[in-house]
Amino acid sequence: MTTKPIDKIAWDAMVAIDCLQKASGQMPFIVPMIREAEQGRLLIVCSTILRVEVFKVGGSAESAARQRDLIREFFQNEYFQFEPAHDWIADFAQDLCRDFGITTVDSIHVATAVFTRTPILLTRDGTSARRKKLLPLDGKVRHRDPGRPALRIMTPEGYNQMRMRAENPLMNPPEP
Amino acid sequence: MQNELTVKLLSRGDRVTVTSLIEALDRTLVILKDLQESTGDGRPIRISDWQILNISLNGTLRVTVTNESAPPIIGTYMGGIRTIENAPEAPPAFDLEALENTRRLSGLLSKDLQAIVFSSPGEQEVMLTQHAAANVDALTQAAPRPRFDHTSLTGVLEQITYTKERHKFRLRRSVSGLSIDCAFAPELLEQVKVALPHRVRVTGETKYNRVGDPISMQVESMELLPGKTNLPQFDDLHGIDITSGEDAAEYVGRLRGDDEAD
Numbered sequence: 137m138t139t140k141p142i143d144k145i146a147w148d149a150m151v152a153i154d155c156l157q158k159a160s161g162q163m164p165f166i167v168p169m170i171r172e173a174e175q176g177r178l179l180i181v182c183s184t185i186l187r188v189e190v191f192k193v194g195g196s197a198e199s200a201a202r203q204r205d206l207i208r209e210f211f212q213n214e215y216f217q218f219e220p221a222h223d224w225i226a227d228f229a230q231d232l233c234r235d236f237g238i239t240t241v242d243s244i245h246v247a248t249a250v251f252t253r254t255p256i257l258l259t260r261d262g263t264s265a266r267r268k269k270l271l272p273l274d275g276k277v278r279h280r281d282p283g284r285p286a287l288r289i290m291t292p293e294g295y296n297q298m299r300m301r302a303e304n305p306l307m308n309p310p311e312p
Numbered sequence: 313m314q315n316e317l318t319v320k321l322l323s324r325g326d327r328v329t330v331t332s333l334i335e336a337l338d339r340t341l342v343i344l345k346d347l348q349e350s351t352g353d354g355r356p357i358r359i360s361d362w363q364i365l366n367i368s369l370n371g372t373l374r375v376t377v378t379n380e381s382a383p384p385i386i387g388t389y390m391g392g393i394r395t396i397e398n399a400p401e402a403p404p405a406f407d408l409e410a411l412e413n414t415r416r417l418s419g420l421l422s423k424d425l426q427a428i429v430f431s432s433p434g435e436q437e438v439m440l441t442q443h444a445a446a447n448v449d450a451l452t453q454a455a456p457r458p459r460f461d462h463t464s465l466t467g468v469l470e471q472i473t474y475t476k477e478r479h480k481f482r483l484r485r486s487v488s489g490l491s492i493d494c495a496f497a498p499e500l501l502e503q504v505k506v507a508l509p510h511r512v513r514v515t516g517e518t519k520y521n522r523v524g525d526p527i528s529m530q531v532e533s534m535e536l537l538p539g540k541t542n543l544p545q546f547d548d549l550h551g552i553d554i555t556s557g558e559d560a561a562e563y564v565g566r567l568r569g570d571d572e573a574d
Contacts (some may be wrong), residue, residue, distance in 0.1 A: 149567075150560035156552045159560060170546045179486060189567060190554055203552050210544050212537055214511060217486060220463045224524025241568045251524060260561040280449070280524075 144217075145169065146181040146249035148259035148270070149189035149241075151292055156190060156207060162260075165292035168299070173215035183225075183248040184218045185241060187211065219248050232277065238268050246270065249287055250280050256288040258295055316365065317344075317386050318376040320429040328373050332425050337375060339417040340430075346410040347385045347392075386432045393430060394438045400450035411448050418445040442491075446525050464515040465492065465526060466537065469507045483514060483529075492518075496531040503534055511537040 147155075154162040155170065172178040190207060211218070219225070221244050228250060229243035238246070242261070249257040259270045274289040290298070321328045321336055341362055366376040392403030396414055406414070421427065421442050428440040467485040481504055483492045494514055496504060516532040555563040 148564070150564040153554050153560035153563065155546070156549060157554060157560070158549060158552075167546075174545070189564060199551075206544055206549065207552065209538075210546075210549060213540065213543050213545070214486070218466070220465075222461050222463055222520070222524075223459050224520065239568045261565060 143172075143177065144179045144181055144252065144254040145295070146245070146252070146254040146257040147186070148245050148257065148261065149186045150260045151258045152182065152186055152190050154260070154292070156210070162292060165296040168296060169292070173213075176215070178215065179217050180215055181217045181219065181249065181252045181254045182211075183244050184220045185244055187218070189241070217252070219252055221248070225251050228280075236273055236276075238270065238273070242268070242270055246273070246277055246287065246289070250277060253280065254287075255285070256290060256295060258292050259289060260291055315379045315382050315384060315386050316376060316432055317378075317389070318366075318374055318431045320431065321373045321375075321425055322427040322429065323373075324424050324426045329424055332420055333373065333375070336417065336420055336425070336428055337377070339413060339420070341377070343410050343413045343417065344379075344382075344385060344389055346407065346413060347388055347405055348382055387435060390430055390432060390435050390438050393440055393444070394436075396447050396451075397438065397440060397444045398447075400447040402451055411451060415445055415448040418442060418448070421445070446527075459520045459524075461518050461520065462516070463518050463526075464513050465518065465529065466511060466513045467492070468509060469504065469512050470509060472504055472508060474501065481508070483512070485526075492526050493528040494531045495528070496534070500531065500534060503536075507534065507536050510539070513537055 151162075151166070153159075155166050169178060169180070173180055187208075191204065221229075225244060225247040228247040229240070232238060232243040232246055233240065236243075245259070246257060248254075257270070261270050270289050271291070273287075275286045277287040277289075279286055317340070319336060319340060321333065344362070361381055362377045362379045364375065365378045366374070368374045388403075388405050392406045392410070393414070395401055395403040396406070396411070402411065417428070418440055421440070429437060430440070431437040465483065465485065467483040469481050470484050470491065471482040473480050478495075479498055479501065480493055480495045483494050485492065494516075513535045514529060514531045514533070515535075516529045518526050518529045520526050554560075
């Protein structure tokens with residue numbers, strides 16, 4: 137068996153919700169990630185705050201309790217790595233709020249990706265009507281190690297296309 | 313022989329990738345070149361002057377390189393790696409460029425390499441681990457002092473040390489590749505033994521180094537995490553409803569109080 141480096145990808149809460157609800161429009165982009173993770177080739181990094189954001193579950197009390205257990209147990213799979221919002225993350229998040237005017241929770245998700253040296257954060261907030269979006273920060277948030285590329289922030293769809301282009305160079309459009 | 317260096321690559325799996333071998337050698341030679349430039353006599357320095365003396369793959373990949381024309385720098389190199397591995401101190405002759413290249417070399421350890429071991433005739437062997445990365449970061453960044461926090465961390469319980477004076481195990485976190493020294497009370501010993509070598513969640517007072525990486529914990533409680541066969545998989549997820557039909561991005565936006573953000 138050959139060894140292959142394990143990639144890391146960070147998830148914002150809406151990506152986790154899309155995964156849990158199996159949102160039909162997002163499945164073509166999320167399922168490949170999950171399959172890679174199941175095969176031990178991808179770690180999905182999340183802030184522990186995400187667990188709270190995916191907590192509300194509709195339906196009857198019995199059904200809600202069963203769904204909450206299912207979510208908790210699903211997130212215990214080895215390929216999910218939850219990072220607590222500790223001092224370093226809080227300090228970095230504070231700087232992000234000041235520098236970019238993003239919300240507290242947004243900043244914690246970004247800081248978690250930076251702290252864990254995860255190169256890409258997946259979010260879908262640019263597709264909503266929100267005023268303060270994360271996607272425009274793509275390539276603008278510095279890495280914690282000097283000399284390394286800035287954090288990429290992209291949608292699951294964009295990430296999927298990037299991976300497909302990397303695996304199939306013929307898909308790349310010709311140079312103008 | 314002067315300037316003979318053996319690089320031993322310890323893999324996380326069965327084999328080392330070609331890319332890791334090439335990058336490890338390349339980054340090592342770049343550091344040696346930096347040292348030659350800072351300690352040399354002004355003669356032109358080329359990485360290509362280094363030659364392979366021996367390669368062996370007897371369980372572990374070892375490559376020995378040599379350079380007979382360069383001034384003696386292997387002792388400086390190995391002493392420097394030893395220093396930076398042990399503490400956030402700039403070794404003699406290591407300028408910022410050499411430090412940053414050491415950081416890049418240790419960056420390989422987050423991939424398929426577990427450790428890189430350097431040896432040379434007449435020199436004590438030295439192992440490069442993720443500690444070097446944290447120490448270089450502490451040197452090259454305006455880092456605050458170490459901090460303590462009460463928190464929970466997950467990872468694989470790897471190695472137990474139990475003596476009269478010390479009761480500890482190592483927790484390797486897959487998210488960072490770093491290992492954490494976890495001290496525990498003797499009454500936790502049976503629980504710790506059962507957990508080797510599985511995933512656990514440990515809770516307790518945690519010390520973070522100056523760049524924010526957890527380095528040690530006084531474990532108060534430990535939970536053995538279930539294996540894959542006992543956990544629901546993606547294909548088992550059915551009928552979860554968090555947003556009541558609302559788009560997840562809109563739902564999360566509302567949850568985070570977008571309307572107030574400006």
